[in-house]
Amino acid sequence: MKQISSIQNSYIKELLKLQEKSRERRKKGLFLIEGEREISLAKAGNYSIDTILFNPEIYSLDNIEENINYIEITSEVYKKIAYRESTEGIIAVVKTKDFSFSEIKLNSPAPLILVMEGIEKPGNIGAMLRTADAANVDAVFIANPKSDIFNPNIIRSSVGCIFTNQIGVGTSEEIIEFLQKNNINIYSATLQNSNEYHKNDYTQPTALVVGTEATGLTKIWREKATQNINIPMQGVIDSMNVSVAAAILTFEAKRQRAFK
Structure with missing residues (x-):
């Protein structure tokens, strides 16, 4: 399983852009979800999960699903990309949907x-x-x-x-x-x-x-x-x-x- 420990990692910088800029979300067709409940609701709503990032110090990853990338991140990296003050240790990169x-x-x-x-x-x-x-x-x-x-x-x-x-x-x-x-x-x-x-x-x-x-x-x-x-x-x-x-x-x- 891939691990990321640096906030200077290029992928982490890409995620920060997704978090902060609607233009990037539209361009990439991706957005971020933070929290186990929200991720579960997205799955139930037939949203496609691209990547799961988790901090093992906060969140215990019990199940690994096929067709989803998993990345273990450090507390420093998690705090950098987490949007909410209350942390749950898990963030998903999710494909956007068409609201037609x-x-x-x-x-x-x-x-x-x-x-x-x-x-x-x-x-x-x-x-x-x-x-x-x-x-x-x-x-x-x-x-x-x-x-x-x-x-x-x-x-x-x-x-x-x-x-x-x-x-x-x-x-x-x-x-x-x-x-x-x-x-x-x-x-x-x-x-x-x-x-x-x-x-x-x-x-x-x-x-x-x-x-x-x-x-x-x-x-x-x-x-x-x-x-x-x-x-x-x-x-x-x-x-x-x-x-x-x-x-x-x-x-x-x-x-x-x-x-x-």
Whole structure:
């Protein structure tokens, strides 16, 4: 088994580039996953593992799988490439996936979809992926993404739920076309021409759409919506964190569906 003990190793430098730069991830078609649980979720989600790096002082490698490269690394090397402060001693180099709509399979007669448009903060994207997993939605669509989906902070904040959800990425126009083609009602969270979110029927095929806290949804989502919806504010400010809003809307839909 190969061993690496120097942080100046050329391969380790390549991994640091993957960790830090979305351009490198797109170019190489690879990204990093840290932690045993997240790696297990990626495997369950049919992601292809290229290489496993582990520090034997922290992690005990019990099973060796075929078609995966294994590299033993020192504590110094592990600390150099680890993204999280809490260490588990194992990092995987994984092949990226295509998030095209052709891969989305809607098996439910009344699918529930969460759509996020133009979200900038990776932490918010990760939090919404956690909500989507908790609610067992049928798919998550990311419109006009501002962050690389394989950003390490999205993987960390989603606690691996990037691997448990069906994800489609595209423009707002492409996603709206998909939703209309599949006869899915669009409920856009916006203040303009909206009613209160709990007054709508989400038991039918439903897409819940949220946008940025600063500017909200773009015009096309407001115009193409089956109904614009809002969460009534009772305090001083007129908005809340987008991931919190997404959770409220998603679980109202689940409540109406009796959590089926």
